[in-house]
Amino acid sequence: MPRGRLLLLAMLYMLLVCAIGLLQPIRNALALKGLGAAGFYKAYLASAGVVLFLVPFGRLAARVPPRWLTTALALFFVSNLVLFRVLYPGGPAFGILFYAWHDLFAAVLVSQFFLSTQGLLSGRTAKTAYPVIIAGGSIGASLGGVITGFLVTSLGVPSLLLVGAALTSAFALALPMVIPAQPHDDASATGRRAPEPRAGWRTIFADRQLRFIAASVVLTVLVKQLVDYQFNRGTAAALVDPERISAFQGKFNAATQWLPLVASAILQPLLTRWGVGAALFMLPAAMLATNVVVALWGGLAAVATAKATQSTLQNSAERTGREIVYMPVPPAIKARAKPIIDVGVDSLAKALSAGAIFLILAVARPSALGWTAAALSVGWLALAWALRRGYVRSLAHAIATRDTTLDVLLAELRGGLSGSEPDQAAFALDLLARRDAGATPAVDPDRIPDLAAALADQATSDSARRSAARALGRIADARALNALLACVAAPEHNPRVRGGALSALTRLHRRAPQIPIGTSEAAAALDHDLDAAARYRTAGAALPGGALLRRAVEDAWQRRRENVFRDLALLYPPPVMDGCYRALVSETTQRQEAARDLLDEGLPRSLSERLEPVLENPSSQDSPTPRARNDATAQAIAALTTDADPWVRRCATAADREPHNIPSDHMDDIDKVFLLQRVDVFREARSDHLALLAGIAEETDVAAGTVLVREDAVPNAVHVVARGEVSLAMPGMPPLIAKSGDGFGALGLIGERPAMFTATVTGPATLLRISRSDLLDLLVDSPELAVALLRGMAHRVDTLLARAPAHSLLEV
Known part of the structure; x- marks a missing residue:
């Protein structure tokens, strides 16, 4: 994503969260005024009423593009704030109504904002973009706390309601200019949008990934509300006047809301290094530790620490992780399911937390709240582990099942004949050959020894050795598989022979997966191809663009890249590795990024880092021109004159x-x-x-x-x-x-x-x-x-x- 647009998105989110943060202390103060400190948890029950909003909202989401729906909803909430200003201070029910409204306001607009951004990102780019965007939100939350904490006594609550309306209006008007229209948005605007599958509660519970996300939201809200209740109870015990409470909580927010900015800066390299698990595990682990301290020692300082930790990580790590794990969900389902989870499940969980707090206080001392939150955090950690596995599984499913029907492959191949990637069409042909392997004439298993000997004999012609490899690939026998595996694992001076043997081996492995394959030999073959790809990538960058040697090196790199994914298909599920390769050679950036994200998340970290040389096509922008050769060029040519590939070696000797x-x-x-x-x-x-x-x-x-x-x-x-x-x-x-x-x-x-x-x-x-x-x-x-x-x-x-x-x- 361009840095300019990323900065604008961060500023847009800053406006929204500033409005939310400005109104949050007012919300708490009004609810405490109407319910008192001991009954504050009852305000959580009012949040359950926002579920009624999901019925009309779901119908709109199916018809209106997210960016326009978000704008319309923001302007609707602006009119609500003006109405609250007119009705202020209202009666005892005013505070409860405003509390529930604020929950709806924050949940809907934040959910819709991130839904609008997901069309611009992939899972991989989201790991770098979302921490920056959320950092903007952290700045906005701090500004909102400063405005309320230091200006509420001079301006008063009614004026701050109008300030919140102004910030929300700016957000609503700027969003369509910052987030570009997606292709389907235009069709929707003209009434020609293709019908999408309906998604409701049944869809959520039928999809494992959505079930995990919904369960994670429930646990997040339960722990948050337990911590929030203890914090508000302790604040109300010390401060009685609503304006003093608003001022204190505003200053507390101003002092702590900048912490998500620090957390986001730390989170970005962690996501790059360890994947989405780094974001998913941070908050439950921190909540387990802080709530144990609260349960053991209690006191306002301990509860304030737990509250600051929860607010810091929920507004950085938890939000980033949640938005990333939504990425593999099909867009049509996500557009309906995300509001249901982010708003409906969130609200029901708050109502559930009210019942839980009531029961705990009825049968135990207040310190039991801390132990309950700690116990829930343990389950939350287990769920985070399952959610990360579900994310990888969803990515693999999307990659492996995308465009895998025979008709679609044929269509892709026909379209690829006039494209720019020769290896893509060749790879598609190979996939078709695998599907049609049953139609290939059978080979007598008694010929295996002779075929294996011909393949291993480097004195035999290359054509005969390649024919032997193809024949062995049609025999579902362990001896044939081992002969092919030995060829690809051992040093081979002719890459065409080795490539033919590897292609035959991968086809045989798919046809007969019950035959065990030697993982050490497959890993050796992968090491060989990765080392060769890295070598060619480095050499190509030093060679002048347009030269025959540069072209030979890039061709050799392309062969090794294809070989790498054939090697991976021997060690990991073949459909997934095939899908990753097809996505990487496609012209769709989002498919490429999805494949990279799956490889980052699904493979061991040491292996995924070694794949970097084969994930992106070499660029000639920084290579020297033919008349501006430097020492690196001369060194690269000298090294290639002794390369194992005979054609690369031949081109290197004729480089001048x-x-x-x-x-x-x-x-x-x-x-x-x-x-x-x-x-x-x-x-x-x-x-x-x-x-x-x-x-x-x-x-x-x-x-x-x-x-x-x-x-x-x-x-x-x-x-x-x-x-x-x-x-x-x-x-x-x-x-x-x-x-x-x-x-x-x-x-x-x-x-x-x-x-x-x-x-x-x-x-x-x-x-x-x-x-x-x-x-x-x-x-x-x-x-x-x-x-x-x-x-x-x-x-x-x-x-x-x-x-x-x-x-x-x-x-x-």
Whole structure:
């Protein structure tokens, strides 16, 4: 989130909490005036009446976007404050009514404010954003306490009610300008919002995560009210006059409400380091400790300490943790369930606390209140542990089940053919292959020893070893699994062989999860890929952008990233790891952040920290230019000349070659790759795939007048011009000239359709020729290259359609 918007959100929350904090001492004083110190707990029963508000509120929430609903509700509460000003001081019931109203005012607006912000955040970004926003609220609470504590005697309660109305009005008018409209908001405003599932009490109790959140709210309120009652009882015993009580509590709030600001500053690094559990455990642990002290020694100082601790952590850690654990809940359900929990369950819990206080005081001494709060804190700690596990489980469920139907995967693949991530489409193809594994012809288990020997023998051709790996992956046998596992765990000089074995292993593991897998071997494979990914990430940052070596290193990094998640799928639930990978390579920021949050929360901390090099795509913004190489660049190139990846090693040795200088004599594989990467249909292929194409590309010298392709004949090869020119003639149109780096014939060759042009060499020329048979053999052995070619052809078709009726060098 941009820092400017984050600061505005913090200031917006500051206005709201300032109004709440300003009115809170007035609320307590008026309730004490009407009920007395001993009967103050009865005010908690009045809070239960706000549940009636949920019926009309739920209907509005289903029809009005959160940011507009929050604004409308804030203005409604402003009108209420004006009415309270007119009716002040009222009778004995005035204080009770204002107490219940204040609870509704605070609960609804705070809940709706955070609901409005959740569309801007993910679970991961919320861990850094919410402490800042809540810090703004801490400043607002302190200001509210200062205003009431120091100005109530001079301005009076009626004037402070109008000050609260002014602050709330500013909040209401600023919110739509600070929080942008979400896509579905516009549809709602025009009456075309898609129907959403209804969510009520049954929805809450049917969803485990919402049940945990609701139970946590109940325990939070019970402990808070027990502490709050003891604090108000002790204050009223010492101070009798309502204005003196308001002044004292206002000054107490002013002295303590800045503490959440400190707690938020401490909380942010804790969340980054330890996850949401750091926020969930802080308040119950502190309440357990302080309430034991209250129960043992009592006294106003002990109760004030418990009250300050509760207020500090509830307005920082507890609020942050609660908002984060809401993140995985589907938006349509969250929009209805969150107010029910934050307002309805909160209010009912306050009524429950009133009954609990009444019973405790009826059968025991007041010190029993402290022991009761301590006992509840123990249960609260256990619930916090379950809530954190539920949060991780909800994240995993959302990631693992999102877009996992075959139809959706096919749709994603079709859309991905013209995207910008070759590995995403390749990974989706692999997922489809896993689902269709049952349709693959069975392999005789008696062949396992021979296949395992072929896979392990580095003297065997790479193609044969990859074929052996694919065959082993179709045999649900422990011997096949162990042979593949041994290949991926041991040092392997050919990453394509190892990658093929790892892909086959992960498919076999999904097909036959009952076969035990060696965790030490899987962990060794993960260590290998993580170390390689970190090495390539560091080297790529030091290389000049646009260079072939930089591209080779980034391609190697992408392969290792994919391998890392295949390795993780051997150690953790495969659907979850597959979902994390698909989310990370997607173009949706929120899905990427959700995957990162799940990995942070669900994996051991030592492992999640090591994943950092594979979580974000490398950026070329800070890399040196080709003409501004520094010592880091030279060191990176020198290190890559001895890299385990043969293609990276080959590119490093040719790092000083210029891509546009085609030699006059024989071309090597690097020269051919320089040419092939300029051909549009090969634009999506990885550099190592281009090297495979270079290996089958035949350099040929052609005399003038040679006809390479005839109109209405199916091309038998792809041609790329290295030197010279080729005329592409079409009936009724001026001929086009293919020059160095231009290719033709690929679409007709792969599609086996007649060419729409005649290609004739205009003078002595040198071309690269890739025959149909060689290309098809290579595509069978390298399905990732096939995907890249399909994506390149899809892009080429889009280009041709955009330029119609003009034609280009690569004809359809």
